[in-house]
Amino acid sequence: MxxxxxxxxxxxxxxxxxxxxxxxxxxxxxxxxxxxxxxxxxxxxxxxxxxxxxxxxxxxxxxxxxxxxxxxxxxxxxxxxxxxxFPFACQYCNQQFKRRPDLNKHINKSLGCQQRLHGLSLWDNERVCKWLADSDLHGLEGLFKARNINGETLMVIDDRFLLETLNITDQATRERLLALIRAKKRSYRGADTEKDPNDCK
Ligand SMILES: [Zn+2]
Ligand SMILES: [Zn+2]
Ligand SMILES: [Zn+2]
Missing domain, CATH: 3.30.160.60 (Classic Zinc Finger)
Structure with a gap:
């Protein structure tokens, strides 16, 4: 089927x-x-x-x-x-399912969707550095690698941390990085799946 x-x-x-x-x-x-x-x-x-x-x-x-x-x-x-x-779509990969338990099973066993479910917090330092490079922030790659910054830190990073702890003095770079992190967090929240038709008893 x-x-x-x-x-x-x-x-x-x-x-x-x-x-x-x-x-x-x-x-x-x-x-x-x-x-x-x-x-x-x-x-x-x-x-x-x-x-x-x-x-x-x-x-x-x-x-x-x-x-x-x-x-x-x-x-x-x-x-x-x-x-x-197929009323139940996976909000992370768009695969569609007939029943809610099938969707839940899919999310539980799909590594990609698991990572997206848990978002940035699961990223290791290597993933963070790759993301910086992919986002054209090559200049920060070495710094983030040296400080071993992972996704969990990325989640709570703010302008002050970037300036005072990491010594990123260029304001435009800090703003660009913070905007990218915000966009990343938003994309992980994803869209709501359709209402469960079994909810209306
Ligand atoms: Zn029948
Ligand atoms: Zn999925
Ligand atoms: Zn009929």
Whole structure:
């Protein structure tokens, strides 16, 4: 099963229609998001608490076997297997997932995303020096290397520290460095991921 959304909404055109195959329903939608919301609202929404939680997707193997789900949440999660809808995007690498636990698992095991999650504070001195070089601050590289400045220090660095402790007398350089650090911190905070559709019970 694709978890990257390449066959999902991203490629959907205005002409693409995604039919609802729930029982005898004839609803179609141009986006998987709308289709998913339709299923939850109209089909799961019409199941009474006293009824059985059963999937009525016509091509569903569970439906054929009459398999019951013991909770609404389990059926909701199962519905995702019929719909190419990826509401959970990793805010660090943009990879998309159908379910929140899949996203969390990804972040926990992806070294790159872990580092971005923890941001600057995980950078070692070598990483800091490379960043200075990449940012055209070659002049500071040697100084930061000699003082063994790591990401944790970078997080709390201020103008006074640069001037008095590191003796960087050129004000323009100090300002440029501080602006770059601020931008870096901001980029790590990233954008919020989309609201969890499972939040609305
Ligand atoms: Zn339907
Ligand atoms: Zn099903
Ligand atoms: Zn990621």
């Amino acid at each position: 694709s978890e990257n959304g390449s066959d999902g909404e991203g490629l959907a055109t205005g002409l693409a229609t995604h039919p609802c195959r729930w029982d005898t329903c004839s609803f179609t939608s141009s986006t998987f998001k709308n289709l998913y919301e339709h299923i939850i609202e109209f089909h799961l929404g019409s199941i009474k608490k006293t009824d059985d939680w059963v999937c009525k997707w016509t091509s569903c193997p569970n439906a054929k076997q009459g398999k019951l789900f013991n909770k609404r949440e389990h059926l909701k999660s199962h519905i995702m297997s019929h719909v190419n809808y």
